Amino acid sequence: MKRLDIVITFLLSLLLTIGVGYNGNQILVVTSCLFLALILLSSKRWLKWGLIFPIGLIATLYFQSGYIYGHPNIGIIASLLETNKRESIEFLLAIPATVWLLNAILLVAFSYYLVRIKFVFQWHKSAILLGIGCFYFSSLSVFINHIYISSVHYIAQMKAIQKSIHQRADWTILSAKPKYKNYVLIVGESMRKDYMSAYGYPINTTPFLAQTPAILVNGYLSAASHTAVSLPRTLAISHGLDLHPVNNIITLANAAKMKTIWLSNQGFIGKYDTAVSAIAVHATEKQFLKKGNFLTNNTSDYALLPLFKQALAQPYKGSKLIVVHIMGSHENFCDRIKKDIYGFKDKDLSCYLSTYNQTDSIIKTIVNDLKATQESYSLFYFSDHGLNNVSTVKGQTQLVHGDLYKQNYEVPLIEIASDIKQHIKVNKKISAFDFMSIFSHWIGVKTAQLPAFSIYQAPQEKSIQVLSGNQMVPFSRLKNDPDEIIKRH
Numbered sequence: 001m002k003r004l005d006i007v008i009t010f011l012l013s014l015l016l017t018i019g020v021g022y023n024g025n026q027i028l029v030v031t032s033c034l035f036l037a038l039i040l041l042s043s044k045r046w047l048k049w050g051l052i053f054p055i056g057l058i059a060t061l062y063f064q065s066g067y068i069y070g071h072p073n074i075g076i077i078a079s080l081l082e083t084n085k086r087e088s089i090e091f092l093l094a095i096p097a098t099v100w101l102l103n104a105i106l107l108v109a110f111s112y113y114l115v116r117i118k119f120v121f122q123w124h125k126s127a128i129l130l131g132i133g134c135f136y137f138s139s140l141s142v143f144i145n146h147i148y149i150s151s152v153h154y155i156a157q158m159k160a161i162q163k164s165i166h167q168r169a170d171w172t173i174l175s176a177k178p179k180y181k182n183y184v185l186i187v188g189e190s191m192r193k194d195y196m197s198a199y200g201y202p203i204n205t206t207p208f209l210a211q212t213p214a215i216l217v218n219g220y221l222s223a224a225s226h227t228a229v230s231l232p233r234t235l236a237i238s239h240g241l242d243l244h245p246v247n248n249i250i251t252l253a254n255a256a257k258m259k260t261i262w263l264s265n266q267g268f269i270g271k272y273d274t275a276v277s278a279i280a281v282h283a284t285e286k287q288f289l290k291k292g293n294f295l296t297n298n299t300s301d302y303a304l305l306p307l308f309k310q311a312l313a314q315p316y317k318g319s320k321l322i323v324v325h326i327m328g329s330h331e332n333f334c335d336r337i338k339k340d341i342y343g344f345k346d347k348d349l350s351c352y353l354s355t356y357n358q359t360d361s362i363i364k365t366i367v368n369d370l371k372a373t374q375e376s377y378s379l380f381y382f383s384d385h386g387l388n389n390v391s392t393v394k395g396q397t398q399l400v401h402g403d404l405y406k407q408n409y410e411v412p413l414i415e416i417a418s419d420i421k422q423h424i425k426v427n428k429k430i431s432a433f434d435f436m437s438i439f440s441h442w443i444g445v446k447t448a449q450l451p452a453f454s455i456y457q458a459p460q461e462k463s464i465q466v467l468s469g470n471q472m473v474p475f476s477r478l479k480n481d482p483d484e485i486i487k488r489h
């Protein structure tokens, strides 16, 4: 039976390696190291149960996340910890059957290994030393290291954010002359630039944005690849891993005597997006449609529209900033929309593209409301990050969060304003880390802390960096994901 034991141990090593998110070019090395370690350490019960069991169990539980999203990073850690019950159930339902099956096989192989497999070596002390050495270079050890680094970053981020809730911003305002009466910032979710007809996609997914007078930045890059990591670095001062959450768009607008209103269809503190709520908390008025974590609480973005109308109608003699944070194109796509308007064979892709039309129509309604007031207005729309297609692993289009592809960062940045009369595309690479400066210029505020510049004045950086995994990497070094596969009925 020793041959069977070897086969099972190898299968276990391979599944554990895939499950902790490694399928790159080093997969053979880290798998082989794990395989040797599992064989060499199998003779000692205390090593099996004291070392391999706890780490293997975490890896087994992580399998589905790892298979779909890759190895642990600050974004995944934040999403796992801040996701509410509804989100977790949506996530589990979206997992393909093959992944469940592989996870089940892993569980069986792991149990079999723990209970039945035992290789005894005569030179057992050297075997154990060699086994521990191999374990150190194995995929499980890399996995633990990634969890450790990500958690350290996550804890630092959470501490900074929690502290900021009770802090006062220290903006030194040099001048404040808002140009428009009404400012609207729509924060989108998981929308890639290249699937928008406004940016040239052949299917008309964004008919309004493709036509309306607007400035469309072609080359805007999100700061990071997950909401909880990206938005605190876009809507507040940040240069990379660092965070200054109290110096954010809301405290800046408040300092400029604007009325600030935050409307959100994403969750509040402790639930879904703590990092973003900590910015929202500074607004004069805030309304969150998702307060609890109940399964029934799947509110449509359309429910924000009446709240927006009310916010707009409130009398205020200065300028107003209304932030509208939508669920947009968040997974699971079919839950976001009222109707799948494409009806492709691939339901998921069909729903994903339909969410684009929904967001497009929401922006259109908001612009019409703004026009109806006959007051001057300006609106910015961007998406917090993109998604990447993992069709090469899955055999069909599947768009997921990730941080290894250009498409995880290539998002729209669009301005529509009462004095913009043409449809203009600006081909320029602009980093979301510069959004605070663009925002400051937009609302006509000069501060001592932050340079203010327009989209046109934004510095032309040679190598824009994005936060990928746990570190800043040059955007140009990321790869492109495969094209989507559209099968019509």
Ligand SMILES: [Zn+2]
Binding pocket: 189, 190, 226, 227, 228, 384, 385
């Ligand atoms: Zn997001």
